[in-house]
Amino acid sequence: MTWARLHLLALAEAMRRFAAQPLxxxxxxxxLAVAIALPVIxxxxxxxxGSAVQDIDTDPHVNVYLTLDATDDDVKRIGELLKAHPEAAxxxxxxxxxxxxxxKATSHLAEILATLDRNPLPHAYTVRVxxxxxxxxxxxxxxWAKVPKVDQVLADFEWAERLGRWVxxxxxxxxxxxxxxxxxxxxxVGHLIRLQVLTxxxxxxxxxxxxATAADVRRPFLYHGTVQGFLAGGLAVxxxxxxxxxxxxxLRALTPDYAAELKVVFIPPMETLAVVIAAAALGLVxxxxxxxxxxxxxxxxx
Amino acid sequence: xxxxxxxxxxxxxxxxxxxxxxxxxAAGEMVAVTGRSGAGKSTLLKLAAGIERATSxxxxxxxxxxxxxxxxxxxxxxxxxxxxxxDHKLLYDRSCHDNVALPLRIAGLGREEVGKRVxxxxxxxxxxxxxxxxxVALSGGEQQRLCIARAIVNRPSILIADEPTxxxxxxxxxxxxxxxVSFNQVGVTVxxxxxxxxxxxxxxxxxxxxxxxxxxxx
Numbered sequence: 001m002t003w004a005r006l007h008l009l010a011l012a013e014a015m016r017r018f019a020a021q022p023l024x025x026x027x028x029x030x031x032l033a034v035a036i037a038l039p040v041i042x043x044x045x046x047x048x049x050g051s052a053v054q055d056i057d058t059d060p061h062v063n064v065y066l067t068l069d070a071t072d073d074d075v076k077r078i079g080e081l082l083k084a085h086p087e088a089a090x091x092x093x094x095x096x097x098x099x100x101x102x103x104k105a106t107s108h109l110a111e112i113l114a115t116l117d118r119n120p121l122p123h124a125y126t127v128r129v130x131x132x133x134x135x136x137x138x139x140x141x142x143x144w145a146k147v148p149k150v151d152q153v154l155a156d157f158e159w160a161e162r163l164g165r166w167v168x169x170x171x172x173x174x175x176x177x178x179x180x181x182x183x184x185x186x187x188x189v190g191h192l193i194r195l196q197v198l199t200x201x202x203x204x205x206x207x208x209x210x211x212a213t214a215a216d217v218r219r220p221f222l223y224h225g226t227v228q229g230f231l232a233g234g235l236a237v238x239x240x241x242x243x244x245x246x247x248x249x250x251l252r253a254l255t256p257d258y259a260a261e262l263k264v265v266f267i268p269p270m271e272t273l274a275v276v277i278a279a280a281a282l283g284l285v286x287x288x289x290x291x292x293x294x295x296x297x298x299x300x301x302x
Numbered sequence: 303x304x305x306x307x308x309x310x311x312x313x314x315x316x317x318x319x320x321x322x323x324x325x326x327x328a329a330g331e332m333v334a335v336t337g338r339s340g341a342g343k344s345t346l347l348k349l350a351a352g353i354e355r356a357t358s359x360x361x362x363x364x365x366x367x368x369x370x371x372x373x374x375x376x377x378x379x380x381x382x383x384x385x386x387x388x389d390h391k392l393l394y395d396r397s398c399h400d401n402v403a404l405p406l407r408i409a410g411l412g413r414e415e416v417g418k419r420v421x422x423x424x425x426x427x428x429x430x431x432x433x434x435x436x437x438v439a440l441s442g443g444e445q446q447r448l449c450i451a452r453a454i455v456n457r458p459s460i461l462i463a464d465e466p467t468x469x470x471x472x473x474x475x476x477x478x479x480x481x482x483v484s485f486n487q488v489g490v491t492v493x494x495x496x497x498x499x500x501x502x503x504x505x506x507x508x509x510x511x512x513x514x515x516x517x518x519x520x
Contacts, residue, residue, distance in 0.1 A: 002410040009407060206391045209353060210452075211381030212408045213374045 006219065014223035017196065025228075028192050032232030033239060035184050036279050039177045040240040040267065046170045047265040060132045064125040064144055065152040074149040075123055081147060082127055087140055090128040096121045122151060182282055185232070189225045189286030196221060197294040204295075214295055221291045222284055229283020233276035241266060303329050304350050304460065304493065309359035311345050311515075319345040321515045323359070329459070332482070332492040334502045337512035343495035344388065346512065347462050350493060351385045352376045364459065381409055384453030386463035386494075390445050392437045392452075398424065399433045402452045409456065423451040427481065443474030450481060461485055463494040467501055479504055 018025045082091045099121040104110045141153040204217050248264035304327040311320040320342045327333050335343045348354040349361050352368050361368045392401050402423055406416045424430045427447040437445055453461060467475035479501055486492045502509055511518040
């Protein structure tokens with residue numbers, strides 16, 4: 001019971017110290033919250049971009065467009081030639097009628113397309129190739145472009161692949177940002193707690209003389225740091241969510257036609273909880289280091 | 303019992319406060335440590351309270367060799383020794399009640415028990431009516447009595463006082479001395495330092511004289 005009471009007393013003391021300087025405490029929490037909110041916002045932005053690009057096919061494809069006058073024999077001949085190529089993993093034929101139907105269904109050009117008296121789209125082959133090396137893809141394009149009745153050969157997967165690489169790079173940057181800003185949070189909490197320790201120096205010295213152990217002295221400061229981290233984590237998530245909600249609203253207003261693809265992805269509840277717990281843990285670590293350092297400086301001396 | 307065996311204390315600056323001091327204080331005894339300023343009186347008391355550690359020799363308090371104790375064990379031992387500091391060591395931003403309650407809060411006692419014991423200690427030293435006052439509002443003698451209340455609130459078996467009557471007028475000093483006598487009469491071991499020769503006479507207790515860090519003939 002005494003152990004639990006000591007912890008309750010320490011928590012109460014931490015809250016008393018917190019409430020003793022409401023404005024300063026609030027600003028401290030706000031500074032920490034902004035530091036924590038930055039990677040949370042970055043994470044949401046990356047997830048939103050990731051979500052928008054995840055449906056884009058980033059497999060290496062080369063599209064082979066035939067001339068408009070290509071006959072069924074030409075289609076068959078070119079198809080066999082493509083399938084026989086060692087770099088072709090899969091070959092899919094897209095008839096010009098199907099291409100037109102898909103274009104009508106997925107774009108806003110249906111009305112314009114309806115006014116045309118003939119289908120302007122050619123037959124095409126989509127070839128999934130075994131390589132992404134620019135040199136080999138370039139050779140494939142050059143070889144297949146020479147085939148009679150082939151109009152154009154495009155390798156348009158590169159931008160999507162590049163985008164995917166950027167998203168992946170963004171993820172790695174985000175990890176670095178988490179580490180850096182996490183360190184900053186621990187440092188800021190540590191600094192704030194250090195000031196608290198210095199403010200209570202006389203009380204600490206008297207307490208030590210009267211029999212307080214290092215753990216007794218440390219405990220309220222650790223609770224103070226943890227509570228600061230916890231509140232800052234909660235506020236950071238609230239700030240980030242508020243900002244994301246506003247961004248989502250603006251995005252919908254700006255791009256109503258693409259709203260489904262460009263929606264803001266919020267961080268799930270479990271990860272929200274993890275952010276708050278991690279912030280509290282950083283507060284604990286920062287305050288622990290600061291208190292340990294300061295207590296070494298003044299031991300029990302009358 | 304408090305036992306000093308060949309105790310020496312040298313401070314980090316090189317100042318040698320005590321040299322080869324051996325003395326025993328029996329349980330329930332009252333002993334006055336006398337000597338001029340700088341004789342080593344305060345150091346001897348701090349060693350007995352576990353506030354300082356001996357450089358060499360052994361200090362045994364209630365059967366515990368303080369030199370063998372770790373920091374945590376030494377802190378816990380300090381809870382069982384009431385110490386009245388020469389410079390009071392009061393917290394002037396807290397009430398009298400909070401100052402006296404500090405040792406009990408450190409020990410983790412419940413609010414009700416703390417309140418009961420604090421009021422009993424303040425009553426014992428005649429300061430119950432000043433419970434909610436700030437120590438700044440108290441006279442020197444009252445502040446001294448507040449320190450005594452804080453020292454006895456944990457019901458220690460040993461009470462140590464460093465110059466408890468220094469800077470007090472004779473009437474206040476007599477009242478303080480009477481308090482220590484009353485504690486000793488109920489079995490508390492009392493160890494105090496003083497250079498008030500008249501006061502020692504009133505105490506009628508054993509005297510340990512120090513001179514330049516060594517025991518001197520009384």
